[in-house]
Every structure is written in structure tokens, then in C-alpha cells.
Amino acid sequence: xxxxxxLPDQSTATLPKVSYLSKEYGLKSWLLTGDHKRIAMLYLxxxxxxxxxxxxxxxxxxxxxxxxxxxxxxxDTYNKVFTAHGIIMVFLFLVPSVPxxxxxxxxxIMVGAKDLAFPKINLLSxxxxxxxxxxxxxxxxxxxxxxxxxxxxxxxxxxxNTHVITAGLAVFIAGFSSIFTGLNFIVTIHRMRAPGMTxxxxxxxxxxxxxxxxxxxxxxxxxxxxxxxxxxxxTIGIGVFDPTKGGDPLLFQHLFWxxxxxxxxxxxLPGMGVISEVISTFSRKRVFGYTAVxxxxxxxxxxxxxxxxxxxxIMGISNYSALVFSLLTMLVAVPSAIKIFNWSAxxxxxxxxxxxxxxxxxxxxxxxxIGGLTGVFLxxxxxxxxxxxxxxxxxxxxxxxxxxxLMAYLSGVHFWWPKMTGRMYPxxxxxxxxxxxxxxxxxxxxxxxxxxxxxxxxxxxxYPPEFQVLNVFSSAGASVLGVGxxxxxxxxxxxxxxxxxxxxxxxxxxxxxxxxxxxxLTENFVETPIVxxxxxxxEWLESKKDHEVxxxx
Amino acid sequence: MDSHTIAAQTxxxxxxxxxxxxxxxxxxxxxxxxxETATFGMWLFLLTEIMFFGGLFCAYLIYRxxxxxxxxxxxxSLHIWAGTLNTTILIVSSFxxxxxxxxxxxxxRKALVGWCIATIILGCGFLCVKAYEWHDEWVEHHVPxxxxxPEGFMRVNPAYPADAPLQRDMAEKTQVxxxxxxxxxxxxxxxxIIGVSLLALLTIRAWGGAYTSGHVxxxxxxxxxxxxxxxxxxxxxxxxxxxxxxx
Amino acid sequence: xxxxxxxxxxxxxxxxxxxxxxxxxIGAALLVLTATTTAVSYVELGNFNxxxxxxxxxxxxxxxxxxxxxxxxxSKLTKLTVAAGFLTFCVLITMTMTDxxxxxxxxx
Numbered sequence: 077x078x079x080x081x082x083l084p085d086q087s088t089a090t091l092p093k094v095s096y097l098s099k100e101y102g103l104k105s106w107l108l109t110g111d112h113k114r115i116a117m118l119y120l121x122x123x124x125x126x127x128x129x130x131x132x133x134x135x136x137x138x139x140x141x142x143x144x145x146x147x148x149x150x151x152d153t154y155n156k157v158f159t160a161h162g163i164i165m166v167f168l169f170l171v172p173s174v175p176x177x178x179x180x181x182x183x184x185i186m187v188g189a190k191d192l193a194f195p196k197i198n199l200l201s202x203x204x205x206x207x208x209x210x211x212x213x214x215x216x217x218x219x220x221x222x223x224x225x226x227x228x229x230x231x232x233x234x235x236x237n238t239h240v241i242t243a244g245l246a247v248f249i250a251g252f253s254s255i256f257t258g259l260n261f262i263v264t265i266h267r268m269r270a271p272g273m274t275x276x277x278x279x280x281x282x283x284x285x286x287x288x289x290x291x292x293x294x295x296x297x298x299x300x301x302x303x304x305x306x307x308x309x310x311t312i313g314i315g316v317f318d319p320t321k322g323g324d325p326l327l328f329q330h331l332f333w334x335x336x337x338x339x340x341x342x343x344x345l346p347g348m349g350v351i352s353e354v355i356s357t358f359s360r361k362r363v364f365g366y367t368a369v370x371x372x373x374x375x376x377x378x379x380x381x382x383x384x385x386x387x388x389x390i391m392g393i394s395n396y397s398a399l400v401f402s403l404l405t406m407l408v409a410v411p412s413a414i415k416i417f418n419w420s421a422x423x424x425x426x427x428x429x430x431x432x433x434x435x436x437x438x439x440x441x442x443x444x445x446i447g448g449l450t451g452v453f454l455x456x457x458x459x460x461x462x463x464x465x466x467x468x469x470x471x472x473x474x475x476x477x478x479x480x481x482l483m484a485y486l487s488g489v490h491f492w493w494p495k496m497t498g499r500m501y502p503x504x505x506x507x508x509x510x511x512x513x514x515x516x517x518x519x520x521x522x523x524x525x526x527x528x529x530x531x532x533x534x535x536x537x538x539y540p541p542e543f544q545v546l547n548v549f550s551s552a553g554a555s556v557l558g559v560g561x562x563x564x565x566x567x568x569x570x571x572x573x574x575x576x577x578x579x580x581x582x583x584x585x586x587x588x589x590x591x592x593x594x595x596x597l598t599e600n601f602v603e604t605p606i607v608x609x610x611x612x613x614x615e616w617l618e619s620k621k622d623h624e625v626x627x628x629x
Numbered sequence: 630m631d632s633h634t635i636a637a638q639t640x641x642x643x644x645x646x647x648x649x650x651x652x653x654x655x656x657x658x659x660x661x662x663x664x665e666t667a668t669f670g671m672w673l674f675l676l677t678e679i680m681f682f683g684g685l686f687c688a689y690l691i692y693r694x695x696x697x698x699x700x701x702x703x704x705x706s707l708h709i710w711a712g713t714l715n716t717t718i719l720i721v722s723s724f725x726x727x728x729x730x731x732x733x734x735x736x737x738r739k740a741l742v743g744w745c746i747a748t749i750i751l752g753c754g755f756l757c758v759k760a761y762e763w764h765d766e767w768v769e770h771h772v773p774x775x776x777x778x779p780e781g782f783m784r785v786n787p788a789y790p791a792d793a794p795l796q797r798d799m800a801e802k803t804q805v806x807x808x809x810x811x812x813x814x815x816x817x818x819x820x821x822i823i824g825v826s827l828l829a830l831l832t833i834r835a836w837g838g839a840y841t842s843g844h845v846x847x848x849x850x851x852x853x854x855x856x857x858x859x860x861x862x863x864x865x866x867x868x869x870x871x872x873x874x875x876x
Numbered sequence: 877x878x879x880x881x882x883x884x885x886x887x888x889x890x891x892x893x894x895x896x897x898x899x900x901x902i903g904a905a906l907l908v909l910t911a912t913t914t915a916v917s918y919v920e921l922g923n924f925n926x927x928x929x930x931x932x933x934x935x936x937x938x939x940x941x942x943x944x945x946x947x948x949x950x951s952k953l954t955k956l957t958v959a960a961g962f963l964t965f966c967v968l969i970t971m972t973m974t975d976x977x978x979x980x981x982x983x984x
Contacts, residue, residue: 255677294676331687731894
């Protein structure tokens with residue numbers, strides 16, 4: 077199988093003497109760093125940690141659902157487990173995954189800057205993330221929360237004695253971590269681009285992060301105030317969501333979903349940015365319709381603010397309002413579809429090779445398309461009334477989030493791993509892991525579409541026996557999926573010491589980050605680059621190869 | 630790619646201010662870029678604040694429409710002199726803060742410190758009036774959840790004799806009004822406290838001359854924050870205090 | 877090959893120092909408007925009381941934003957940013973209202 081991987085001669089190659097990793101040693105130099113690359117690594121470690129905790133919760137869920145009665149976990153415990161799974165996976169993994177690890181690392185380099193606009197706020201963002209994570213663990217360890225990650229009122233405000241306040245405050249803090257990351261990105265992209273780096277020469281990865289950052293900055297505060305109100309209602313009893321005191325529980329949902337719907341775009345847009353880079357690099361072709369992809373990212377962000385009540389069709393909103401939101405939901409699918417078309421067109425007549433990042437990208441395109449289409453089904457009120465709160469919804473969002481976003485994250489981690497660490501991951505086992513993940517994913521989540529359509533409700537520990545066969549398939553798939561996710565943890569750690577030396581540009585990719593050493597210097601560039609070429613300009617890359625300069629673009 | 634051009638450009642930009650003023654962070658090329666970046670960052674933060682308070686305004690809008698008579702009576706029980714006084718205090722404090730920014734821009738150290746102290750005093754004055762009002766609400770059993778009693782609203786209000794006393798079910802809805810009153814003024818007061826504290830720190834550093842040698846951004850951006858908190862109050866005042874005062 | 881261009885040229889708007897006279901005038905205008913809004917609230921205008929009060933508040937906000945916060949003298953980016961914030965706030969209000977207006981409008 078052909079590959080574009082070009083490594084330096086391993087018998088003589090070494091890591092660069094000076095890099096952001098070797099500049100300073102010691103815990104203090106890491107915990108008080110302003111270097112965006114080090115902060116990205118800190119995030120990588122903490123995000124991985126929380127991912128596996130959330131994954132363990134998922135394991136418990138699938139174990140319980142092997143049999144119809146709730147025999148492994150009591151119903152209340154089961155509620156706590158899926159709530160933990162949801163909160164951790166949404167707020168501590170999916171939202172920060174690509175932006176805080178890959179985005180933090182590459183965006184300043186991609187725009188040609190020495191660092192993000194506000195390095196100290198970047199570090200604060202990480203500390204807030206860790207604090208939020210610790211609070212979630214505290215809530216878990218001291219007895220758990222069983223409201224579901226959606227904290228629906230009046231259940232969360234009046235009917236439960238669990239640690240809703242701790243969990244709510246944890247999410248509040250995680251929200252500010254997210255806001256600060258987004259704020260940093262927007263300012264950096266606007267104000268810190270190198271000479272010649274115009275908006276339309278930016279990699280599409282940057283555009284998608286720009287769009288996601290707008291959502292982070294504008295949407296997350298509404299979640300924050302909503303959680304504050306829930307905490308006030310639980311502590312003092314102010315009654316703003318309490319029907320007996322004249323409040324409206326539905327108001328909570330409006331405010332909650334006003335953030336949480338854009339949140340799904342916060343989660344997926346950075347992943348889409350990764351896919352743009354990966355597809356282009358491994359087809360040796362510029363992304364088809366650059367402008368369309370760039371503008372569709374922003375369009376997703378803008379439209380994403382107008383559709384939140386499609387999560388509330390059965391909750392008691394008026395039919396007229398539901399109609400409006402349903403119509404707008406159909407609209408928001410269009411920009412996402414545009415991206416899929418453009419990526420497919422990029423592949424057409426490209427010189428495609430199948431390295432691991434590309435395998436994950438293919439997985440993304442297939443699975444995200446399925447997940448996205450089922451989202452359109454759910455956006456139509458008539459279908460949603462039957463399918464909502466069933467496993468159809470669970471399958472839908474796992475297809476887009478796990479089949480889509482998580483695959484994009486893994487694709488990105490593998491793609492930029494040589495840049496971040498200077499070493500290559502082992503290609504053979506990584507391809508195997510990608511395939512295992514894909515197979516495991518389909519086995520886990522496709523049966524759930526069927527289950528949902530047949531009527532199995534979500535968030536139930538027990539179910540009627542006729543659903544068992546499909547549930548067993550799903551749980552079997554989950555164990556395969558677990559292997560698929562564990563493997564990268566093992567071989568990526570292994571590669572830190574034993575991986576092949578990567579050199580500055582193992583993928584022969586365009587983009588400023590591939591024109592500097594791996595791992596990069598702390599200040600990224602020796603001299604400020606002056607950009608004269610368009611994005612994904614493979615001809616420019618060819619001409620550069622004649623006079624290879626290792627550090628300057 | 631021409632390193633000589635880059636070096637020349639950086640030097641050109643540098644000579645507008647001194648070559649590398651101590652407050653210029655290393656990842657910025659010029660002081661101008663650093664200042665604009667900081668201001669843009671502060672504006673984005675203010676956007677988050679707009680949305681943060683926005684949720685409360687949304688709740689207010691809905692419940693005022695649902696429980697208008699309760700909101701009228703609730704509003705009548707607030708002291709309009711306190712609200713008007715507080716609004717005046719904040720507007721004057723916005724003026725003093727703007728003057729402080731001006732002093733920083735024109736490099737007048739003592740003037741800057743003076744205007745900042747004036748702003749702090751006015752801010753504290755606002756908080757004192759607010760504390761008095763809150764204490765009053767506590768005494769009158771208007772604190773939701775803690776000691777709320779609708780009894781007062783089921784009797785005639787001597788200040789507004791034309792107001793019909795509320796029936797029990799609507800009187801109980803005044804608790805929603807006060808929930809929003811405390812949530813909104815409380816959140817606003819929290820921002821005031823944070824603002825006054827930050828301003829105290831800024832004033833100490835201003836006394837040492839930190840903001841009167843070209844490094845205007847911190848004062849300027851704090852000013853933006855302060856004005857924003859003023860704007861929130863500009864809306865809170867009519868919405869909470871001035872509901873149907875014509876009786 | 878294109879000439880290397882600088883990133884967005886600093887528009888030097890920050891060099892514009894607003895004079896204390898402007899601040900004084902705006903401050904006075906704000907105080908007058910405060911007195912006005914308080915006075916008008918004592919006049920019976922039915923539903924228009926709320927409209928007038930909010931309108932006056934919006935005018936005050938505009939004055940503070942344009943002059944005290946220097947937006948009048950700021951770059952296009954700043955103006956766009958401020959607009960984006962208010963627009964998003966309006967989206968929150970109006971889209972939520974589509975539900976409440978069509979389901980639960982009017983006195984309880």
C-alpha cells in the first residue's frame with residue numbers, strides 16, 4: 077500500500093536539541109507555563125483521563141443492559157451512571173477535546189503567531205477545566221447525580237436529593253474554561269495573523285475553530301446563568317422554575333437548550349476542521365470549494381442559535397413554536413451537508429493514501445452522514461414525537477458525536493502527533509485500532525437505531541425481554557469499541573519513547589505548522605513568517621522542497 | 630521570507646513608542662497590537678456578560694407578562710428614591726471612570742488616581758444603598774424562599790391607595806417578582822463588588838505610575854467593564870422600580 | 877507573486893482621545909434622561925409606559941456605549957462585535973417568545 081509518509085533517515089535522525097518540551101524542566105515550568113503548546117499537552121493528559129472515566133461509565137451502562145431486568149445496578153444507581161457518563165463526556169471531553177488540545181497547539185502556528193493572544197487566560201482555562209473535573213469526581217464519589225446531564229426541572233430542583241449543586245457548579249466552571257478558550261481563539265485569529273495571512277489563506281481548521289469559538293463565547297453564558305438559577309432554586313427555593321410558586325419548568329429548558337444545542341456544534345465544528353486538513357493532506361489536493369466550507373462553518377454557527385427547541389417538541393411548547401423550530405432545523409442541516417459534499421469532491425481524483433488519520437476521516441464521513449441524516453428525521457416534528465426519548469435519539473447523537481467527533485479527534489491526534497511530540501506512532505497497530513473502532517462502533521450503535529424505532533425508551537435500566545438480542549449486540553460492540561480506544565492510549569504512550577523520529581513534515585502537508593521543526597520551538601518561529609501562498613497549495617510545497625529550510629516558512 | 634524587511638518593519642513600528650517598553654508582551658509585535666487585542670478581548674468578555682444577564686431578562690419578560698399585577702405591587706414596594714439615587718450614582722461613576730481613562734491617556738498620574746478613587750467611593754455608595762434596600766426587603770418579609778410572606782400584598786398599600794389588594798394566588802406570585810429582583814440585583818451587585826475590588830488594585834498600581842507611561846489598556850478595559858455594569862443597571866432600574874408608578 | 881501584506885493595519889482609532897467636555901455633556905444627558913424616565917413613570921400611558929421606559933433606557937445605553945465606551949471612535953471590528961452581542965441577545969428573547977406568545981400570553 078502506498079503512503080505519503082516521509083521520514084528522515086532513522087539511523088541519523090534525532091529530536092531537535094531545543095524545543096518547547098526541552099526548554100525548561102520541572103513541574104513548575106509546566107504548571108505555570110504560558111506556552112500554548114504545553115497547555116495543549118496538559119489538556120491532552122487531563123482530557124484523556126476524564127474520557128476513560130466517562131468510558132468506564134459507558135461500560136457499566138452496557139453491562140447492565142445485557143439483561144432485561146435491572147439486575148446489575150439498581151434503577152437509581154443506573155441513573156447516576158448515565159448522568160455521569162453524559163456530564164463527563166459532554167462537558168469534560170467533547171467540548172474541549174479538539175479545541176483545547178489540538179486547537180491550542182496548532183492555531184497560533186497556523187496563523188503565524190508566537191502564542192495565543194492571552195497566554196495567562198489560556199492557562200487559567202486549563203485550571204478551570206481541572207477544577208471542574210475534580211468537582212465532577214467529587215459529586216460522583218460522594219453519591220452521584222441522577223438528573224441526566226440535562227438537569228431537567230422540576231426533577232433537578234425539587235424531586236432529587238443528590239449532588240445536583242456540586243455537579244451544576246462543576247459544569248458552570250467548565251463553561252468558563254470553554255469561554256476563555258473561545259475568546260482566546262477569536263482574538264488570536266483576528267489580531268495575530270502573520271503578514272500575508274489573509275482570512276482566505278487560513279487553513280479551514282482555523283475557520284471551523286473560529287465558528288466554534290463564536291458559539292462558545294455567545295452560548296455558554298446562558299448555560300451558566302441557568303445553572304446559577306437551578307442552584308438558587310435548590311438552596312433558597314426562589315421558585316423561578318417551580319410551578320407551585322408560579323414558575324415555569326419549561327423556561328429552564330429553553331435557557332438550557334439555548335446553549336446545549338449550539339454546544340453540539342461547538343463539539344462537531346472543530347472535528348470538521350480536522351477532517352478538512354486530513355482529507356486534503358491524504359488526497360494531495362486542495363479542499364474543494366474552500367470558500368463554501370469556510371462560510372458553511374460560520375453558517376452552522378449562526379443557524380445553530382435558532383433551533384434549540386427541537387429538543388423540546390414533546391415537553392409542552394406550543395405547536396406553532398414547534399413548527400418554526402422544526403423548519404429552522406431542516407435549514408441547519410444544509411451547511412453540514414455542504415461540507416460533506418465538498419470533502420467528497422476533494423477526494424474525487426485525488427491521490428488517496430490510507431494512513432491512520434485518513435482511516436478515521438473516512439469513518440467520520442460515513443458515520444457523521446448517517447448520524448446527521450437521522451438528525452434531520454428527528455427534526456421533523458411528526459417523527460420526533462415517536463422517536464424522541466427512545467434509543468433512536470441515543471443512536472443519533474452517538475453516531476454524530478462518537479462516530480463523528482471522537483473519530484475526528486483521534487484522526488487529529490494521530491495527524492498532529494508527529495508535530496506535537498516529534499515522533500511517529502506505529503502505523504500498523506494504529507490502522508488496526510482504527511478498523512477495530514469502526515467495527516465496534518457500528519456493532520454498538522446501529523442496533524440502537526432499531527431498538528429506538530421499535531420503542532425502547534432511553535435512560536431505563538430495565539427493558540422488555542424482546543429487546544434483549546439487539547442490546548446484547550450493542551454491548552458486545554461496546555467491548556470491541558473499548559479495545560479500539562484503549563489501543564491508542566497504549567501505543568501513543570509507547571511512541572513517546574520508541575516511536576520513529578518524524579522530522580518537520582512527515583505527511584508532506586501544507587500549512588505553517590509543517591514548515592517548522594517537530595516538536596516546535598517555544599516561540600514557534602525563528603522569524604515571523606510572511607505568507608504568500610494560498611491554503612493547501614501543493615505546488616508551492618513542491619517548489620519549497622528544492623530548498624528545504626527546516627525552521628522558517 | 631526577506632528577514633531584512635521584517636526586521637526593518639519591526640524597528641519602524643518600535644520607534645513610535647520606545648524600542649521595547651517593559652509592558653510589551655513578547656508575543657506581540659507592537660504596543661498598538663497589544664492594546665487593540667486586549668480591548669477586543671474585553672469586548673468579547675462583555676458579550677458573555679450580555680448573554681449571562683440575558684437569561685435573567687428573558688425570565689423577567691415572561692413572568693412580568695404572566696403576573697403583571699403581582700409585578701406592579703412588587704415594584705411599588707421598592708423605594709423609588711433609592712433606585713433613582715443609585716442610578717444617579719452609577720451614571721456619575723461612569724463619568725468619573727471615563728475621566729480616569731482620559732487621565733491615563735494624557736499621562737496624568739495624580740488625576741488618574743483621583744478619578745479612580747472617586748469611582749470606588751461612588752461604587753461603594755451604590756452598594757451601601759443596595760444593602761439598605763435588601764435589609765428593608767428582609768424586614769418586610771420579601772425574601773423568596775427564606776422568609777417570604779405574601780400577606781403584605783393582600784392588604785392595601787398606604788403609599789398606593791388606588792391599588793386593589795391582591796387575591797391570595799396572585800399575591801403569592803410576588804415571590805416570582807422578588808426572586809427575579811434578588812437574582813438580578815444580586816448578580817449586578819456581585820459584578821459591582823468584583824469591579825470595585827479590581828479598581829482598588831488598579832488604583833494602587835496607578836499610584837506607582839504603571840498606567841501613565843503609555844500602558845493605557847488595563848484602565849481602558851476596566852472602564853469598559855465598569856460602563857457595562859452601569860448599562861445593566863440602566864435597564865434594571867425601569868424594569869424593577871418603575872412598573873406602573875402612576876397611581 | 878503578491879506583495880507581502882501586513883495583517884490588519886492598526887486603524888489608529890485608539891489614538892483618538894475623547895475630550896472631557898464630551899464626557900460631561902453625555903453624563904448630563906444621562907442624568908436628564910434618568911429624571912425623565914422616573915417622571916414619565918408617574919404618567920398614565922397604559923402599555924406605553926413600558927415602551928417609553930425601555931426606549932429611554934436604550935437611548936441611555938447607546939450614549940454610554942458610543943461615548944463612554946468609545947465605540948463611536950472604535951474600529952469596525954469593535955462595532956461588529958457589539959452588534960453581534962445584542963443580536964444574539966435578541967435571538968434569545970424573540971425565539972423564546974415564539975413559544976410563550978403562542979401558548980401562554982397575557983395575564984395569568
